Amino acid sequence: MRWRAGRIAAVAVAAACVMSVAACSSNDDNSSGGSAAENGTQASGEPIKLGLFNPSQGPGPQPGVTTGKNAALDYVNNQLGGINGRPIEIVDCGIDQTVPESTISCAQKFVQEGVIAAIDGFNAESASAVKILGDAGIPLVGEIPYNLQTGASPANRVYFAPAPAAFLIGFMQQLKANGKTSLTLANADLPAAHQVFDMLLKPLGAQLGIKVKEVYYPPAGPNFAQLASTLADGNPDAAGLMTSPNDATCTKLAQSMRSVGYKGTIFLAACTEFIDTLGQQAVGAQTYSPFWQPPAIDSVPAETKANVETAQRFIDNQDGTAGFYAYGTFSILADFTHILNNAKVTEINSKNVLTTLKAVKDYQSFLGPKLNCGSATSPNCTSQMLLFDVVADKKTQPQTGTFITPSPAVLKLIPGAL
Numbered sequence: 001m002r003w004r005a006g007r008i009a010a011v012a013v014a015a016a017c018v019m020s021v022a023a024c025s026s027n028d029d030n031s032s033g034g035s036a037a038e039n040g041t042q043a044s045g046e047p048i049k050l051g052l053f054n055p056s057q058g059p060g061p062q063p064g065v066t067t068g069k070n071a072a073l074d075y076v077n078n079q080l081g082g083i084n085g086r087p088i089e090i091v092d093c094g095i096d097q098t099v100p101e102s103t104i105s106c107a108q109k110f111v112q113e114g115v116i117a118a119i120d121g122f123n124a125e126s127a128s129a130v131k132i133l134g135d136a137g138i139p140l141v142g143e144i145p146y147n148l149q150t151g152a153s154p155a156n157r158v159y160f161a162p163a164p165a166a167f168l169i170g171f172m173q174q175l176k177a178n179g180k181t182s183l184t185l186a187n188a189d190l191p192a193a194h195q196v197f198d199m200l201l202k203p204l205g206a207q208l209g210i211k212v213k214e215v216y217y218p219p220a221g222p223n224f225a226q227l228a229s230t231l232a233d234g235n236p237d238a239a240g241l242m243t244s245p246n247d248a249t250c251t252k253l254a255q256s257m258r259s260v261g262y263k264g265t266i267f268l269a270a271c272t273e274f275i276d277t278l279g280q281q282a283v284g285a286q287t288y289s290p291f292w293q294p295p296a297i298d299s300v301p302a303e304t305k306a307n308v309e310t311a312q313r314f315i316d317n318q319d320g321t322a323g324f325y326a327y328g329t330f331s332i333l334a335d336f337t338h339i340l341n342n343a344k345v346t347e348i349n350s351k352n353v354l355t356t357l358k359a360v361k362d363y364q365s366f367l368g369p370k371l372n373c374g375s376a377t378s379p380n381c382t383s384q385m386l387l388f389d390v391v392a393d394k395k396t397q398p399q400t401g402t403f404i405t406p407s408p409a410v411l412k413l414i415p416g417a418l
Contacts, residue, residue, distance in 0.1 A: 065328075174404065295390075304364075
């Protein structure tokens with residue numbers, strides 16, 4: 001999905017610098033086209049190497065991760081002046097989330113390449129890398145720890161956004177608040193999906209008084225008409241996808257659910273492309289996110305709005321897939337850079353990176369809420385999430401007007417959720 005807002009005025013971009021923790025020397029509007037980062041501060045010198053677990057291979061690739069990475073490199077290296085003036089270099093390793101060995105191979109590559117941190121590009125098999133990275137002292141940094149095992153311990157890792165349990169609890173809290181008591185969700189038939197349903201979804205449903213049913217489809221992709229009919233069976237109050245291999249899966253499923261006449265709330269995890277593709281037909285659907293995105297720009301608070309516009313400008317400048325995973329990857333790398341620059345870390349190594357990230361206090365993240373990263377579990381920084389309603393053609397609003405704080409009493413029952 002490509003959200004275009006035209007050129008961003010110089011004053012808006014300047015505001016982004018004021019609101020961000022890293023300084024910008026010149027953020028004039030890119031009035032002549034070309035790179036989104038013209039007139040910024042360019043980094044130079046020896047690059048700082050980061051590894052990226054990029055789910056670009058296999059049956060469920062996330063091409064938005066590559067778009068977000070490329071946009072963030074442009075922003076960090078050509079606008080912000082890098083980290084301490086040095087450019088970031090990404091060791092981009094493509095993984096297949098259905099094959100743990102793929103993640104293991106990339107972790108080994110990162111050790112050989114001498115990266116100072118590894119970025120989790122929303123990898124459901126991230127736990128396969130934990131021991132290898134830990135033994136090498138390389139921190140794992142990400143947004144959402146999609147693998148429950150990864151999220152159950154804070155050792156050698158920092159995640160800026162909540163664990164899946166927080167999104168589930170926040171979503172189901174709002175279902176309950178709206179008088180809805182039945183939910184059917186689908187996921188690819190993978191070990192991580194069974195983990196989430198068995199260890200999270202059913203217990204959370206029982207805690208919140210919601211009847212929960214699970215449906216699985218082949219990892220290579222569902223028969224959408226059949227899946228839509230299965231999800232609509234019994235007319236649950238809400239139905240859809242808890243996670244999705246890509247935006248195309250969400251779009252095709254939403255179309256199929258409308259075709260079979262489902263009238264309840266269609267829930268489509270973190271997808272965004274369907275909002276653009278379905279237009280008015282998408283109204284009434286819901287999605288979750290740990291951060292603000294352009295379809296909700298009218299609801300974004302002042303301290304974050306300019307950053308959303310900046311991210312959009314750099315992402316739109318790329319010839320690639322936008323949407324949730326692009327903005328998520330951009331956000332990880334932007335926060336990583338701003339936090340280290342704000343802390344004035346002079347010696348950039350793995351140990352100092354991990355120490356600095358874990359010490360974050362009351363930091364206004366680039367696209368999300370304020371972060372305090374000293375939690376004893378992983379993710380370390382927040383449990384807050386956004387639940388968006390599609391309210392008009394290509395427009396969303398957060399259901400509560402702002403971030404939802406999932407029930408701490410329920411969260412603490414789930415390892416790694418608080």
